[in-house]
Amino acid sequence: MGVSAPVLELRNVSKYFSYGIFGTMLFPAVDDVSLSIGGTPQIITIAGESGCGKSTLAKLALGFLKPDRGKVYYRGKDIWKMRSREKKLFIKEVQPIFQDPFDTFNPVEPIENYLRKTVKTFYGETRKEDIENVIASVLSDVGLSYDDIRGKKSSELSGGQLQRASIARALLAQPKIIIADEPVSMIDASLRINILNLFRDIKEKREISILYITHDLATAFYISDLIAIMFRGTIIELGSTKDLMEKPGHPYTKLLIESVPDHRKRDRWLSEEVEAKALEIEEFRLAGCKYVNRCPFAKDLCRANRPPLVEVSKGHYVACWLHAKS
């Protein structure tokens, strides 16, 4: 990860949410997760089923949510103990992209106000023409022209256009890391691939690392270098795309990869008996491995205590008692 501290690092981060009438009961939406991004530009994917805590993790990394346990470091400094000037640098270098393009820009303002404000805040340009030139050049990089969006509000643009504008806004801050929470799941399949290709260009041409959060494994394998599989708030496997494709370690990862619909594996996909019984909230509150209720290899050890992340091969980590020594 290079000599200097990584641009962004989460160390043993946990976040508890309350439920029930008066919020008396708590469950860990994110449970002791460590992750570091920065150094060589990479696309790192956080993949998992809906409700596994990946969006919460994104908000923790972006500094929108305060962790209940553990710390989030920006270049070695705790983001919740920073003065506003440093915080502004953190905001500049770690930019978000959200899922719903129609909810990304303030509905009552033309979307260019966000673009203009980003340039003024982080770019230092002040004259009107300079700002517009900068915006126009970045917009063309994402396949839009300034006239497409001049004076227009969110309601007057399409989902695809808005998402490209959202990417442009993030690029205008010249970030080091972009955290994209399900950026393409609301875009039509035929347009989705163009935006994924755009992410790859951003990584290669602008040397920006991207934390890509998704439930769609197919897109994850298409563009990412590293994939982390998340289940009920914990990271159960982390490795390169090749490792996960060829030798997935955790039983849940195998199941996830096999369950991605592919018309070439028709009969096996339909026949195998798959278990999906337990109630979500209960799985979050399990002390040991969170997958124990569904895992065909479950042992008492799994129910008792949490399997640590073990390096099964170079850069490939798995949290499962099948691999770790108790």
Add this chain to the structure above:
Amino acid sequence: MSYILMNRRLIGLVAFILAMVIVAFVGPYFNPYKVEPQRWNYVPKDRPPSMEYPFGTTTLGQDVLWLTIYARRESFAMGFITAAISIDISLIVGSLAAYVRSPVASEVVASVIDAFCVMPLLPILITISLLWKQQLNPIFIGVILGVLGWGGFARIIRAALLSLQERPFVYVAKASGYGFFDLLIKVYTPQVIGWLIVAFINRIIFAIGMEASLGLFGLTSLNRASIGSIIHWSLTYQAFLRGIWWWYTFPIVLVVVTVVVLYLIVFELQKSLRRGVTL
């Protein structure tokens, strides 16, 4: 504002209310009598409506037409004060309840807000009016109603701000460098302004209603021309039994028309706000 211009019915209602407000505040300058209408015996008593006295006269020698006009002014003045004060308190407490960090503290503030919704305001209002009987005037009543009647809107503000905080465009605004004031003016206010206007009008209706009730208990500004004092004096002098119907009919009809039109505006606005149309 685009939605409002399109909705013809809304424009009609708003125009009607504006006309009433103008008549209420400009009318008094054209008062033919040298004295304020609530004074006694400046016209012959108990005259039914006629050309000379369109709304008739009261047993106390007052001209009901000018009494009604002055009463409208009192109602609107008091209503505006109540609305202004209660809206401010709602905004402060509502946003406090939304922004307080710990969930327990947030629930406690929420309970305090609920307390102001659940509490029966009339008995408290009567106690205050009784103890401050000498100083009673519409401004004073307006202030009390404002300080006591902010519960409902505070709930709406708390709910609106809590859900607004989670909206992506708020996060993206912060990531684009929007400071506190940018957020407040450009992002939060447009989302809340619609509900603010609805609450403002609701509080005017609330104030008019409460003042009328105070009149029934004889605890309103009896030396002013307000709907409450008209009700009080007409009750005291048994206007109902003696058949002097014009003494209370014209003022009450005008009050009813005012509050009904005001509420129709509220209803129309709420319908559009629920469909997510921000003004």
Add this chain to the structure above:
Amino acid sequence: MSVLSSTRQSSGPGYTTLGRYFRGVFLPKFIRFIIILFVGLTIAFAVTRINPIDPANALIQKLTSSYGANVLRPEEIESFRRAILAIFGRDRPIWEQYISYLVGVFTFNFGPSFTYFPSLATDIISSYLPWTVFLLTFSTIVSWIIGITMGVLASIFERRAIGKVLNWISLVVYPIPTTILALVFLVLFVSQLRAYMISPGGGVTAFRLDLETLAGMFSRAWAPALVLIFYNTMVWALGTKGLADVVRSEDYVRYAVIRGLPLKYIYSRYLVKGVLPPQITALALTLGNIFSGAMVIERAFSYPGLGSLLSLAVASNDYPLVLGIVSYSILGVALAAFILDLIYPLIDPRIRYGAG
């Protein structure tokens, strides 16, 4: 192990057992009740403190003058002086006064009523209270039921004439202040109601749970009850109509249509059940307004409830009686809201078994 058994035994969500109901519902709601009660009482207390005249010495002065001289023995006057000072006395530090006020509220002792001298304020209140409770509960229940049915009908027949008419009536009546509504009723039926127009607070019969008193009560109550029911029905109809529109567009109601269930069945089972829980919360929140409305109507119709009593107390500056009525109104409304809060999870399975 079956999924469901695991939900019940493990410490999973859902308030199925009494223990969890206590911790999950009763305790938090009780804390909320305490907060609501104390905010109300504190305001009532504050109101009697920050005002120009000091009720204590006004009372004492009146005691020792006209009344005291010929009727009371010195030690009686002395005991009342101490009682009044205890409640209204301003010499002690503020929190001490606050404590004694609270003690007064919970030990039902507010010192002597001024107009009904020498009996205690609380005794007089307790004789008027049942009348108000009778009128209030009777008319609230009736208007709640009729209002909800009207609201559901207005939503179902939205495009047809009956729907429009129902909606318009409730829209027009809702904003009208209860005072004016009461006066309008009085004027319209003035001929039959002449008896009502005499001074408020006619003879108060002690409350006995027998047919004769109840019949007596009912004969006095039908007119104010009519107004109260008419007004509150419109309030509930309007609220329910809005709610019913929302429920009608819910996925599970659409699915009932898709499954071919008859519309009448869907409206009665799905719509009414969907509307009830939120309307109970609404009832809990608007109890204050309903109570104020009832007081106004009692005063207008001279119905011997707390409304008329308060009007009398105000007319003769009877501070203990006024403070007593206010305090117990707050206590009563907060208690009723608390009970409704406890009932709510029992009728809404989403809360009873709610995981989220």
Add this chain to the structure above:
Amino acid sequence: MSEEVIRVEDLRAYYTMPNNVYVRAVDGVMLKVYRGEILGIAGESGCGKSTLLRAMYGLIEYPLKVLGGSVLLLTKDEKKFDMTSLGIDRLRKGVWWRYISFIPQNAQNVLNPMIRVKDHFIETGKNLGMDEDEILERMNYWIDSLGLSRDVASAFPIQLSGGMRQRIVIALAALLEPEVLLADEPTSALDVVNQRVFVASLSKLHKKLRNTVIYVSHDLELLGIFTHRIAVMYAGKIVEVGKTDEVFEKPLHPYSKALIDSIPKIGDTRIRKGLSGRPPDLRNPPPGCRFYPRCPYATNRCRSEEPPLVEVSKGHYVACWLHAKR
């Protein structure tokens, strides 16, 4: 191909908008559905696939209006129902759930939260003239065969996981073992594993009843894995119909080709290309083929004249001038 069970003839179903503008959601659709097959209807958001399915079910409610054409349901016992003209009341009494049942969108939120699961079965069954113990017997049969535990019946929907609620919706649809089962994108909001469980249950149901299933989805890969035939829709029209494997191996219509090519596959990191532009506004669609603005092979004829649906090879139809015989 065996005999027909549903015949859609030149169906035109529009949504009425204020100041009598029509959204021409389904604009002249010809389609034959054969008994015993699983037919997939694919297409992106706004292409009219859900509207077509609702019309097939006869669920015609304001603002949807059928302006032309018809949908005929042909039952085993030689009954013929015109679903678009019978009206909901007659359909409800004689046809729905008996001959044809419907699984709505996001099926995990359609159960009534206020009543128990078994009450759903009882009220549906009673309305169709079944007595209670026959209903409960059928319910238990389907609950067992869909891998749910028996005491799910006495639970409230909120106590169950999304996946379990969905399978209950399948069991409900199968209560009277109807000849045709329609499913309108029920698993869109679900994760891959639960989606697989749902689809596996649906195909198990199809094997048991040997009935006809019509499944609408925007996820072509998912349809590819369990359907026999696929119809691809674009802007209110069917552009291609054929056996699933044939459509995946040799897609004829440029839109189908682009759609299939833009789906990333795990293990195949070849750079793929998506479409550009947007589907036409269905309030006033352009003349001729509606895909021509985005079609790489568009000619003047495509701009002016609408291509007919032509049978290029056995059972494989396409509406495109590249294949239409002159």
